[in-house]
Amino acid sequence: MPVTIYDVAKEAGVGIGTVSRAINNSPQISKKTKKRVLEAIKKLKYQPHTVAQSLARKKTSTIACIIPFFTGYFFVELLRGIQRRITDYNYDLILYSVDITHKKETFLERTLQERKVDGVLLVSLEINQKFANRFLRAHFPIVLVDSDSPSLDSISVDNLDGAYMATKHLIDLGYSKIAMIDGQLKSIPARSRFEGYKMALEKFSLSFSDEYFVSCGFETEADGFNKRAGYTAMQHFLQLSENRPRAVFVSSDIQAIGAMEAIKEQGLAIPQDVAIIGFDDIELAQYVGLSTMRQPIRQMGELAVEVLLEKISSESETVFKKEFKTDLVVRETCGGCMHWG
Amino acid sequence: MPVTIYDVAKEAGVGIGTVSRAINNSPQISKKTKKRVLEAIKKLKYQPHTVAQSLARKKTSTIACIIPFFTGYFFVELLRGIQRRITDYNYDLILYSVDITHKKETFLERTLQERKVDGVLLVSLEINQKFANRFLRAHFPIVLVDSDSPSLDSISVDNLDGAYMATKHLIDLGYSKIAMIDGQLKSIPARSRFEGYKMALEKFSLSFSDEYFVSCGFETEADGFNKRAGYTAMQHFLQLSENRPRAVFVSSDIQAIGAMEAIKEQGLAIPQDVAIIGFDDIELAQYVGLSTMRQPIRQMGELAVEVLLEKISSESETVFKKEFKTDLVVRETCGGCMHWG
DNA sequence: TTGAAAGCGCTAACAG
DNA sequence: CTGTTAGCGCTTTCAA
Numbered sequence: 001m002p003v004t005i006y007d008v009a010k011e012a013g014v015g016i017g018t019v020s021r022a023i024n025n026s027p028q029i030s031k032k033t034k035k036r037v038l039e040a041i042k043k044l045k046y047q048p049h050t051v052a053q054s055l056a057r058k059k060t061s062t063i064a065c066i067i068p069f070f071t072g073y074f075f076v077e078l079l080r081g082i083q084r085r086i087t088d089y090n091y092d093l094i095l096y097s098v099d100i101t102h103k104k105e106t107f108l109e110r111t112l113q114e115r116k117v118d119g120v121l122l123v124s125l126e127i128n129q130k131f132a133n134r135f136l137r138a139h140f141p142i143v144l145v146d147s148d149s150p151s152l153d154s155i156s157v158d159n160l161d162g163a164y165m166a167t168k169h170l171i172d173l174g175y176s177k178i179a180m181i182d183g184q185l186k187s188i189p190a191r192s193r194f195e196g197y198k199m200a201l202e203k204f205s206l207s208f209s210d211e212y213f214v215s216c217g218f219e220t221e222a223d224g225f226n227k228r229a230g231y232t233a234m235q236h237f238l239q240l241s242e243n244r245p246r247a248v249f250v251s252s253d254i255q256a257i258g259a260m261e262a263i264k265e266q267g268l269a270i271p272q273d274v275a276i277i278g279f280d281d282i283e284l285a286q287y288v289g290l291s292t293m294r295q296p297i298r299q300m301g302e303l304a305v306e307v308l309l310e311k312i313s314s315e316s317e318t319v320f321k322k323e324f325k326t327d328l329v330v331r332e333t334c335g336g337c338m339h340w341g
Numbered sequence: 342m343p344v345t346i347y348d349v350a351k352e353a354g355v356g357i358g359t360v361s362r363a364i365n366n367s368p369q370i371s372k373k374t375k376k377r378v379l380e381a382i383k384k385l386k387y388q389p390h391t392v393a394q395s396l397a398r399k400k401t402s403t404i405a406c407i408i409p410f411f412t413g414y415f416f417v418e419l420l421r422g423i424q425r426r427i428t429d430y431n432y433d434l435i436l437y438s439v440d441i442t443h444k445k446e447t448f449l450e451r452t453l454q455e456r457k458v459d460g461v462l463l464v465s466l467e468i469n470q471k472f473a474n475r476f477l478r479a480h481f482p483i484v485l486v487d488s489d490s491p492s493l494d495s496i497s498v499d500n501l502d503g504a505y506m507a508t509k510h511l512i513d514l515g516y517s518k519i520a521m522i523d524g525q526l527k528s529i530p531a532r533s534r535f536e537g538y539k540m541a542l543e544k545f546s547l548s549f550s551d552e553y554f555v556s557c558g559f560e561t562e563a564d565g566f567n568k569r570a571g572y573t574a575m576q577h578f579l580q581l582s583e584n585r586p587r588a589v590f591v592s593s594d595i596q597a598i599g600a601m602e603a604i605k606e607q608g609l610a611i612p613q614d615v616a617i618i619g620f621d622d623i624e625l626a627q628y629v630g631l632s633t634m635r636q637p638i639r640q641m642g643e644l645a646v647e648v649l650l651e652k653i654s655s656e657s658e659t660v661f662k663k664e665f666k667t668d669l670v671v672r673e674t675c676g677g678c679m680h681w682g
Numbered sequence: 683t684t685g686a687a688a689g690c691g692c693t694a695a696c697a698g
Numbered sequence: 699c700t701g702t703t704a705g706c707g708c709t710t711t712c713a714a
Binding site (some may be wrong): 033 | 683684685686687688689691692
Binding site (some may be wrong): 350355359372393397398399480 | 699700701702703706707708
């Protein structure tokens with residue numbers, strides 16, 4: 001039923017090789033015959049069969065993106081950037097979403113083995129050395145986004161710097177009892193943000209106190225970057241009553257929103273009683289007036305695709321590293337700078 | 342370099358057909374040889390090449406999802422449902438995201454021609470009869486989600502009923518000057534919601550007035566279901582000053598949020614001066630206390646996959662139609678029912 | 683230039 | 699049950 005390259009060849013009175021040359025803009029074909037073949041193609045409404053092409057070319061024009069779905073806005077925005085570039089380059093995107101039942105290892109294994117995609121984008125997920133090596137050995141292109149690993153390409157955000165700036169913002173505003181709510185420390189971004197926080201304290205001669213730091217390690221389900229975790233962590237600080245921190249740097253906006261709920265539930269005001277600064281600049285942030293550190297999410301997605309496709313086509317061995325900076329977005333939750341209606 | 346079925350056959354001392362039978366759980370193979378083959382497979386770390394399988398089987402175990410990216414939460418939630426089921430069934434999902442530069446027709450054409458996927462999920466997008474017929478003629482499975490077309494499978498929401506219930510809720514609360522802000526009327530859901538609104542007015546003997554209806558038709562970029570459209574539409578109503586509506590049913594939460602901003606900017610209070618009810622129940626809704634009609638988004642996604650895969654495997658010709666109902670979620674923007682802290 | 687033929691790696695029909 | 703063989707639809711040498 002479907003028309004094949006043989007039908008076209010017959011119609012045009014040429015061999016199938018010639019048809020192939022015509023559709024692949026091979027220089028090894030005369031203008032004349034090419035024209036004839038193209039006409040036959042149009043007449044028969046022929047379309048090459050992608051799967052057959054993939055098999056013959058050993059290339060699928062498809063990449064995989066392995067991504068955790070819990071991250072809400074960050075994920076959507078990143079995917080938007082990825083999609084845009086992917087489509088520009090005429091590639092296809094297979095989406096693998098990691099959740100409680102479907103682990104990242106499953107998908108890494110799958111992409112590595114099935115040869116259904118030419119490369120993979122691993123988003124916000126760590127990769128262990130064993131897998132990293134397997135990708136390297138197989139010369140299977142992979143780029144990490146919002147994550148990092150020494151021997152692999154990666155596009156990330158300078159979390160340490162962002163956390164430093166956030167904490168510094170609080171200090172600049174005059175706060176000194178500054179706490180931090182972080183994600184699970186097994187997460188690299190979480191660790192870097194912790195470092196940035198401590199670095200800022202140190203730089204401005206404020207001492208770090210265990211009491212003022214919660215890492216949401218009790219959240220086993222995910223990475224701790226969720227609303228409930230923020231809520232619970234904040235309750236911990238509020239129990240300190242008069243000793244409670246007057247400002248807290250929260251490692252993600254979604255946690256910050258949970259924290260804000262806890263504060264309001266205690267009948268306390270933001271920022272008068274407790275100031276809050278988040279991280280991410282998710283869409284919700286502007287609605288609740290949350291000051292935060294913005295990540296250039298879309299750009300990260302676009303760049304990731306560019307790097308991956310470059311890797312696929314060039315086979316170059318150099319590892320690519322790019323670290324974006326974050327921007328401070330001042331809104332209402334830190335006080336001090338309130339200059340709007 | 343990569344190990345093929347021939348290597349396994351040689352290692353196990355059998356023919357390639359036997360190897361194929363072993364990996365495809367064919368009943369036509371003895372336990373004994375199967376065991377031997379499986380061992381050889383393990384020893385050589387053999388993995389079937391998906392692309393080759395696809396070509397031979399004429400089946401790709403992949404489906405496409407064509408979806409507009411502007412819909413934010415609705416989209417994420419739906420995709421979550423889709424992903425879950427897709428993974429359960431061991432299928433892959435290729436994502437095509439429609440935006441200003443990349444039109445749905447491009448992707449419909451692509452899926453239809455390239456034979457890279459076994460079926461397609463068309464989300465929140467209309468399909469014209471010409472394309473519908475092409476899919477039908479090609480026996481190419483397609484299911485519409487949050488959309489409809491007479492001859493194709495579809496999973497949608499009872500927008501008319503939802504709009505009716507929303508409007509009725511306002512009426513029950515005692516409002517009579519009830520306006521509506523809708524998306525572009527070229528959108529089917531927008532039209533149905535308009536019908537539901539009018540039907541409720543009529544049922545309770547309130548008269549419909551042009552002045553109290555704005556369809557965001559001036560928004561050319563997209564479907565009008567966005568924040569700015571809601572903001573602008575609400576400004577229109579507020580210009581009526583004392584004649585302004587006292588309640589408005591807004592066709593989507595995101596527009597409702599824009600409308601709420603316009604109201605607050607005028608120094609008016611919600612719901613005291615103007616009550617608002619939305620549609621969708623996006624995540625933001627709960628943060629701003631927006632009463633709204635909830636759509637069972639995740640379930641729609643899951644069902645869509647089930648229906649599509651069923652269609653792919655069974656070749657049945659019966660068209661499947663499912664219409665979910667919406668649920669009223671009462672929060673703070675309509676007044677009357679405020680019974681929480 | 684062009685046609686013929688040999689794969690790409692696998693499935694499935696066909697003999698035995 | 700199992701091996702052999704003929705495709706699946708295309709790309710790519712290799713001669714001519």
